Amino acid sequence: MKGSVQAILKPLTYIALAISLTAISFQLIGYSSPLLAKSILEGAVGSPDAITNSVRWALPLLVTSLGVVVAFRSGFFNVGAQGQFYAGAIAVAFVVYPLEGLPPAIMTPAAVCAGIAGGALWALCPAILRLTYGTDEVITTLMGNFIAALALIEVTTGVLKDPAGTGQSSSTRPIDAVYRWSDATGVSTTLILVATVCVVVVWILLNRTSFGVLAGLAGRNPTMLVWQGATEWRLGCAAFLVSGGMAGLAGAMEVLGPNGQLISDFLPTDGFTAILIALVGGLSVPGSLIASLFFGGLAAATLYLPIMAGLPSSAVDVINAVIAILITARAWPKGFERLLMFMSPAHD
Amino acid sequence: MTDFLIAVLVAGTPLVYVAMAGMLAQRTGVWNLGLEGLMVIGACASVVGTKMTDSVALGVLLAAAMCVVASIFLWVAVEVLKANPIIAGLGLTGLGLGGTRLAVQTLYGSEAAVQVERGLPHLDPALGPFSALSIFAIFMPILVAALWVATRRTRFGLRLAAVGEHPFAARSVGASPARYRLVALVLGGILCALGGAELALGSLRFFSANMTAGRGYMAFSAVIFGAANPIGVAAAALFFSAVEVTGVKAQLTLAGAIPQNLILALPYIATVFGLWLSGRTGRRTRVSLAELRDY
Numbered sequence: 001m002k003g004s005v006q007a008i009l010k011p012l013t014y015i016a017l018a019i020s021l022t023a024i025s026f027q028l029i030g031y032s033s034p035l036l037a038k039s040i041l042e043g044a045v046g047s048p049d050a051i052t053n054s055v056r057w058a059l060p061l062l063v064t065s066l067g068v069v070v071a072f073r074s075g076f077f078n079v080g081a082q083g084q085f086y087a088g089a090i091a092v093a094f095v096v097y098p099l100e101g102l103p104p105a106i107m108t109p110a111a112v113c114a115g116i117a118g119g120a121l122w123a124l125c126p127a128i129l130r131l132t133y134g135t136d137e138v139i140t141t142l143m144g145n146f147i148a149a150l151a152l153i154e155v156t157t158g159v160l161k162d163p164a165g166t167g168q169s170s171s172t173r174p175i176d177a178v179y180r181w182s183d184a185t186g187v188s189t190t191l192i193l194v195a196t197v198c199v200v201v202v203w204i205l206l207n208r209t210s211f212g213v214l215a216g217l218a219g220r221n222p223t224m225l226v227w228q229g230a231t232e233w234r235l236g237c238a239a240f241l242v243s244g245g246m247a248g249l250a251g252a253m254e255v256l257g258p259n260g261q262l263i264s265d266f267l268p269t270d271g272f273t274a275i276l277i278a279l280v281g282g283l284s285v286p287g288s289l290i291a292s293l294f295f296g297g298l299a300a301a302t303l304y305l306p307i308m309a310g311l312p313s314s315a316v317d318v319i320n321a322v323i324a325i326l327i328t329a330r331a332w333p334k335g336f337e338r339l340l341m342f343m344s345p346a347h348d
Numbered sequence: 349m350t351d352f353l354i355a356v357l358v359a360g361t362p363l364v365y366v367a368m369a370g371m372l373a374q375r376t377g378v379w380n381l382g383l384e385g386l387m388v389i390g391a392c393a394s395v396v397g398t399k400m401t402d403s404v405a406l407g408v409l410l411a412a413a414m415c416v417v418a419s420i421f422l423w424v425a426v427e428v429l430k431a432n433p434i435i436a437g438l439g440l441t442g443l444g445l446g447g448t449r450l451a452v453q454t455l456y457g458s459e460a461a462v463q464v465e466r467g468l469p470h471l472d473p474a475l476g477p478f479s480a481l482s483i484f485a486i487f488m489p490i491l492v493a494a495l496w497v498a499t500r501r502t503r504f505g506l507r508l509a510a511v512g513e514h515p516f517a518a519r520s521v522g523a524s525p526a527r528y529r530l531v532a533l534v535l536g537g538i539l540c541a542l543g544g545a546e547l548a549l550g551s552l553r554f555f556s557a558n559m560t561a562g563r564g565y566m567a568f569s570a571v572i573f574g575a576a577n578p579i580g581v582a583a584a585a586l587f588f589s590a591v592e593v594t595g596v597k598a599q600l601t602l603a604g605a606i607p608q609n610l611i612l613a614l615p616y617i618a619t620v621f622g623l624w625l626s627g628r629t630g631r632r633t634r635v636s637l638a639e640l641r642d643y
Contacts, residue, residue, distance in 0.1 A: 029454060077434060129620070135627035138381070138434060139569045143616040146562045150616075154609040272442060279435060312453040317446030324439030325421065329429035 011280050011291075014329055018322040026315065035309050040316075043304030044297030053303075056186030056258060058296025059195050060085075060250040060267065064274035065281070065288045066202040067119075067246025073206065073283050074239035075219035080126060080141025081247045082271025083148035084119035088248020089255045090148075090155055091118025093172055093262040096179060096255075097160060107179050111252055112194075119248015120241040122148060127240030131233045145271065156264040170264040179256060186258030194253060198246065203285040205242070215239060247271070269317065273299070276320060279327050295320070352593065354477050358551060360589030361485040362387070365543030366567035367574075367585040368495055369536030374576040375499060376525070376532045377512035381437030382422050384564025385444025386415050386537060390544020392448035395555035396455060398464045404549060407464075411541035418444065419537030420530070427526045441564065449557045461556035467549040484546040488582075496578040508532060543567075566619050573622040584622060591618040 023033040044054050064081050071078035095114035099107060126144060129135035153170060162173040182188030206212035214235050218225045225232060250270070255262055273295050280294070281287025298316050305311040366387050373380035393414040398407030422440050425431040453459050468482040499505035510518040511528040518525055547563070548555045566588050573587075574580030595611040 029451075031454075079434075079438065129624055129627070133624055133627045135620075135624045136572065138379075139565060139572065139623055140620050142565050143562070143569075143620050146565075146616045147613045150609040150613045154607055158607065269442075272438070275435070275438070312450050312459075314446045314449040314453065318443060318450055321439050321442030321446055324442055325425045325436045326429065326431060326439075328432035328435045329425065330431070 007282055011282065011327060014326045015280065015323055018326050019319060022315075022319045022322050025318075031311055031315070032309075036305075036311055036315065039305055039309040039311070040298065040301040042308065043301030050300060050304075052185060052187050053300035054293065054297040055192075056296075057299035058292045059186070059191050059257075060254050060270060061274055061277055061296055061299070062195055062289060062292035063198050063250040063253060064247045064270055065277035065292055066198055066285065067243040067250075068274050068278035069281070069283050069285065069288055070202060070206065070215070070246070071239050071243035072278055073219050074215040074235060075222065076127075076130070076236060076239055076243075077138045078123065078126070078141050078240060078243050079138055079275060080123065080144040080271070081243075081274045082268070083141065083144035083146075084122045084244040084247035085251040085254075085267070085270050086145075086148040086152045087122035087244075088115040088119035088251030089262055089266075090152060090251075091115060091248065092252040092255045093155065093160055096175055097172070100176060100179075104178050108181075111179070111256055112249065115248045115250075115252025115255075116245040117248070119251060120245040122248070123240045123244025124237070127237050130240075131236045149265065149268075152262070153264045156262055160262065162261070172262040174261045175256065177260075180260055181253065182257040184258055184260065188257070191253055191257050194249070198249065199285060199289060202242075202246070206285065211235070211238060247274070250274075269320070272324075273320060276324050276327065280323070350477055352597070354480050355593045355596075356586060356590045357485050357488075358480055359592055360586040361482070361488050361550065362543040362547040363563055363567050363570065363585040363589055364488050364492065364582050365484070365539050365546060366564055367570040367581045368491065368578065369539035369543070370568050370571040371495070371499075371574070371576050371578055371581045372508070372532040372536045372539075373529075374571050375505075375508050375512050376529045377515070378426060378529055378533065379433050379437065379568075380422075380533070380536065381434055381565070381568060382418070382440030382444070383437075383536075383540060383567050384560055384562065385441035386418055386540035387544045387547065387564045387567075388444045388448050388558070388560045389418055390415050390541035391548035391559060392451060392544070392555050394541070394545035395462050395464050395548045396451065398466055398549065399462065402466070404466050404468060407549070408541065408545045411545050412538045415537035415541035415544070416534050417537075419533040419540075423530050423533045427529055445558060448555075452555070452557065459557055461554045463554045464549070465553075467551070467553045468546065480551065482546060482550045484542060484550060492578050492582045499578060540564075562616065566615060569619040569623050573626045575626065587622065588615055588618055591615050 023036070026036060027033045043050055045051055064085055068078065068081055091114040092111050095110050096107065099110065122144060126137045126140040129140055130137040156170040156172060160172040162171055164173060181190040206215065214225060214228065214230045217228060218232065218235055222232060225235065254267060259266060277288050277291040277295050280291040298319065302313045302316040305313050305315060366383050369386070370380050370383050390411040394407045394411035397410030398404050401407065418440060422436060425436045426433045449459055452462060456462060468484060470482050471479045471486065473479045499508060507518060507523040508528055511523060511525040515525040547560065567585060570581050570584035570588060573584035592615045595614040598606065599608060599611050
């Protein structure tokens with residue numbers, strides 16, 4: 001019992017600590033923290049529109065973070081979700097535009113496959129480098145983010161550039177409404193269905209299959225993995241592919257959902273926030289679900305801040321970053337431990 | 349050829365300073381992925397400080413102060429609160445990128461580039477192409493040599509390495525790993541500030557959001573590629589800059605033949621290639637993720 005209380009209290013404590021630290025800093029540099037808090041709340045849950053908006057931002061974050069959960073649980077620091085997200089989006093664009101005219105019943109599965117395949121293939125490069133040559137995946141996946149961002153610019157200003165767009169615009173032309181998964185609000189039955197299927201599939205994968213058991217083993221003790229008769233190569237490849245595939249699917253959701261076209265530099269912090277969500281959620285599927293709603297709310301509020309409170313939207317980036325610095329902390333400041341013992345029902 | 353070498357030195361100096369910071373942290377066993385954030389903080393603070401005080405020296409001093417504070421924050425998270433260094437480092441990078449945008453917006457009302465009149469002192473214009481080098485670029489080989497001596501030939505350097513490789517052994521001779529990591533991170537903070545200042549004030553004389561564009565991560569790769577040996581790390585950093593400069597030159601001569609974005613991606617690809625090479629030679633630090641699920 002103490003364990004589960006800790007599992008919930010600990011991330012909450014560090015989020016609270018991070019928010020207090022940033023609130024104090026904002027106050028010191030001359031912003032009003034109560035106003036910031038008020039406008040974040042209003043922007044995230046203040047009205048039905050705000051809630052819709054929070055869900056809209058939470059959906060791609062949730063799907064991306066599920067991929068991060070799979071990779072991190074297996075012991076692979078795949079911090080390239082952003083690049084895989086873009087790769088999936090690019091792949092979708094390359095399938096949707098040439099196949100225009102086909103019935104949506106064929107197009108939708110094709111787009112899903114393209115998104116997953118794009119992200120998975122992008123993740124496969126660092127996976128092979130890591131598993132075959134021992135090249136550390138942290139930097140290779142990070143570099144993949146930069147390369148994918150440049151590839152996205154190349155595609156949206158080159159081959160797939162909207163011919164009607166002005167010289168400066170870098171996006172593809174709008175996708176026909178019949179192929180879209182949602183309108184610009186970004187919340188629709190299709191998108192929610194896709195996200196739900198992802199949640200269920202990843203939960204089953206991690207908790208009810210041998211892959212999940214072996215992944216957990218690989219993350220904790222790679223030697224034991226080999227003793228269990230599994231090969232790190234196959235398991236690692238699978239983990240990277242699933243992880244990249246999820247991020248790629250999130251990219252597909254953005255392109256066919258709220259964006260309706262491929263835009264260069266869209267959602268530039270999706271990957272980073274997804275990592276944060278996976279960690280805040282304790283690398284569990286239900287945890288990520290809850291955490292993604294929280295960070296989706298923050299993302300929705302980002303757009304309101306400049307309008308409602310005259311605050312720069314980078315304020316939310318700062319809050320996220322401070323949470324990231326503190327969230328993996330394992331030690332409790334002295335005194336917390338005792339407080340926790342006191343609060344948990346099963347102390348003895 | 350001289351032009352090429354000078355272009356490599358101009359592009360590579362910020363990278364070398366930041367890579368030296370990463371090297372110090374790496375030797376004490378901390379993977380410092382906050383280099384990118386520290387570098388952007390250094391670039392921003394040096395420009396803002398120079399603009400405010402009209403003195404480059406004070407600007408660089410402000411940058412050093414900000415980077416030291418940020419480094420201490422990282423140290424507290426990693427050492428006192430036992431946070432995962434990789435995630436905390438990425439968080440610090442996010443803090444640097446977001447915080448500098450916030451700072452520029454707060455101070456100047458928009459996120460547009462901040463221009464300054466003054467920059468770092470340069471060599472005498474009479475020296476022709478060499479006048480492109482700032483004093484930081486001239487000082488760079490001395491710094492690398494000094495750090496080589498400090499890490500390889502002094503008691504401090506040996507203890508620094510002991511802290512990273514065998515903390516128990518270090519503790520048994522009275523070297524506190526926590527304290528050595530603090531020293532390494534604070535020194536690294538100053539070096540990142542200098543690297544950021546060189547990037548912003550060396551020849552460009554402006555700061556714009558995200559201007560580091562992954563150079564901090566490249567510097568970190570140079571640390572791995574150069575096996576945390578100051579000379580190897582500096583060579584790796586200059587190699588990455590050489591690739592970048594080659595790309596720029598190729599863009600001028602082969603305009604249109606190669607997509608511009610592919611050329612821009614060259615340094616990142618070179619970084620992956622460099623890491624792959626160093627992985628093949630069998631130098632690898634394994635990091636565990638298991639602790640992330642302990643709660």
